[in-house]
Amino acid sequence: MPTANPTPAIAINHVQTRLLWAYVLVNLLTFALRYHQYSDTSSLIWVPLARASAACIYLNFGLLLLPMLRMTLSWRRFDALRQILPLSKAMAAHMLVGNAIVLFSAIHVGAYAAIYLAANLRLEQIAFAVPVSGLALTVLIVLLAAGAWLRTRLPFEVFFYSHFLAVPVFVLCIIHTRLFLAVMLVPAIAYLMDRLFRLLWSTQAAKIEHIAVQGRDISLVIHRPAQFTYQAGDFAFLCVPGLSRMQWHPFSLINSPDAGGSLAFRIRRCGNWTEKLGGLPIGTRVLVDGPFASPCRDLHECRSAIIVAAGIGITPFASFLAEIESNYKGTGELLAFERLHLYWFERDQASQAGFYPLIERLERSLGGALTANLIVAAQAQEPLKRLVSVRTVQWDEEFGRLREQWLGATVFFCGPKPLSNIVRASSERAGFAFVTESF
Numbered sequence: 416m417p418t419a420n421p422t423p424a425i426a427i428n429h430v431q432t433r434l435l436w437a438y439v440l441v442n443l444l445t446f447a448l449r450y451h452q453y454s455d456t457s458s459l460i461w462v463p464l465a466r467a468s469a470a471c472i473y474l475n476f477g478l479l480l481l482p483m484l485r486m487t488l489s490w491r492r493f494d495a496l497r498q499i500l501p502l503s504k505a506m507a508a509h510m511l512v513g514n515a516i517v518l519f520s521a522i523h524v525g526a527y528a529a530i531y532l533a534a535n536l537r538l539e540q541i542a543f544a545v546p547v548s549g550l551a552l553t554v555l556i557v558l559l560a561a562g563a564w565l566r567t568r569l570p571f572e573v574f575f576y577s578h579f580l581a582v583p584v585f586v587l588c589i590i591h592t593r594l595f596l597a598v599m600l601v602p603a604i605a606y607l608m609d610r611l612f613r614l615l616w617s618t619q620a621a622k623i624e625h626i627a628v629q630g631r632d633i634s635l636v637i638h639r640p641a642q643f644t645y646q647a648g649d650f651a652f653l654c655v656p657g658l659s660r661m662q663w664h665p666f667s668l669i670n671s672p673d674a675g676g677s678l679a680f681r682i683r684r685c686g687n688w689t690e691k692l693g694g695l696p697i698g699t700r701v702l703v704d705g706p707f708a709s710p711c712r713d714l715h716e717c718r719s720a721i722i723v724a725a726g727i728g729i730t731p732f733a734s735f736l737a738e739i740e741s742n743y744k745g746t747g748e749l750l751a752f753e754r755l756h757l758y759w760f761e762r763d764q765a766s767q768a769g770f771y772p773l774i775e776r777l778e779r780s781l782g783g784a785l786t787a788n789l790i791v792a793a794q795a796q797e798p799l800k801r802l803v804s805v806r807t808v809q810w811d812e813e814f815g816r817l818r819e820q821w822l823g824a825t826v827f828f829c830g831p832k833p834l835s836n837i838v839r840a841s842s843e844r845a846g847f848a849f850v851t852e853s854f
């Protein structure tokens with residue numbers, strides 16, 4: 416297997432693995448120490464089990480909100496930190512910590528149930544002994560966990576609204592035991608400040624300048640709010656009060672960061688909100704909250720990058736491609752990268768039209784520094800366009816061919832999870848770093 420100097424992405428992957436191990440270790444240590452402390456005072460295993468799981472619940476509640484400081488973590492001054500820490504994995508970290516809370520809560524509740532059963536208490540005695548806050552917390556945490564699990568399985572609103580249960584959960588935690596207040600005070604204040612700053616400074620109103628339905632997609636252009644600066648790969652939350660005051664949907668910014676007074680988005684119609692969006696007239700008021708960094712910001716640090724985008728997964732890379740073009744036109748120079756290869760899977764001709772002209776222009780003008788494959792589903796008609804091919808990709812073969820010349824390259828992926836797993840496995844076998852984003 417070829418080796419190469421670690422790229423920032425490879426280095427970050429290593430840090431990520433170490434952080435993950437550190438997190439697991441801290442949880443195990445907390446659990447073991449607390450278990451040991453109580454194992455001397457009780458002959459039953461349930462008491463130390465209940466106390467040890469409680470200690471891990473405190474620990475994880477203390478960590479839960481930190482990755483959700485979206486605005487703080489997207490600050491430009493943290494860009495240097497982004498080279499060292501996997502800040503773009505914040506959402507994954509939040510989900511991991513949330514899962515840990517569910518796991519330790521199940522152990523905690525199970526252990527207390529066993530304690531009550533072992534004491535031969537009657538049902539009414541148990542009902543009297545169990546704190547109401549504990550009961551309510553159990554029900555709310557189950558509902559929160561179910562809502563999160565259903566995030567991609569039911570309409571998004573189920574997840575969105577059920578996540579507001581986090582507010583009574585935090586209040587009940589503090590009623591359940593005061594220690595929660597000590598553990599959560601700093602992260603909760605930091606989170607509230609982050610949200611407040613977002614509301615006051617990063618949320619701005621804009622008007623729709625252009626909107627058109629093109630096949631499965633909507634091309635949306637809105638007026639750029641004052642002082643809205645972003646980097647290629649960033650995204651913003653959009654809210655259309657005329658559709659729903661509560662719903663904020665994230666979309667990648669697709670035009671070049673240095674492009675004039677507009678913000679452009681390409682939006683796939685895949686649910687209620689996006690369907691209704693397509694029917695809005697020009698001039699409709701939109702609220703914009705952002706910009707926020709996505710894993711694709713790391714593209715700026717790469718000399719050799721292989722982009723794999725499935726369908727609308729092209730959007731996080733689009734502003735980077737637009738930036739390359741605008742920079743090349745202005746200065747005749749490429750950005751930091753030396754070569755870039757793009758695979759884009761898109762079967763719908765109208766959707767292809769959104770980015771194909773840009774990709775083709777870049778491929779023609781950059782003299783081999785950018786190469787592209789637009790791949791349509793194998794059963795589609797033979798396309799006429801120059802870069803388009805009809806084939807299925809065997810990733811091991813594909814990357815196997817590239818790996819000699821592309822030592823130290825990073826594969827950036829955006830698309831569905833199952834394909835992400837396949838491309839990740841082949842990237843690792845070829846010795847490439849892998850950065851993924853799934854909508």
Ligand SMILES: Cc1cc2nc3c(=O)[nH]c(=O)nc-3n(C[C@H](O)[C@H](O)[C@H](O)COP(=O)(O)OP(=O)(O)OC[C@H]3O[C@@H](n4cnc5c(N)ncnc54)[C@H](O)[C@@H]3O)c2cc1C
Nearest residue numbers: 567571663664665666667681682683686687688689730854
């Ligand atoms: C960082 C990021 C960037 C994105 N960029 C784009 C983009 O450029 N173009 C594009 O078409 N889509 C993008 N998406 C996905 C887009 O946000 C959803 O497709 C959209 O919100 C669907 O809303 P809906 O109510 O019409 O569909 P629903 O039927 O409600 O949802 C369809 C799916 O979209 C996802 N989704 C819905 N609402 C949200 C939300 N508020 N936050 C996160 N995910 C949600 C869920 O996984 C859901 O299963 C992006 C998502 C993320 C997280």
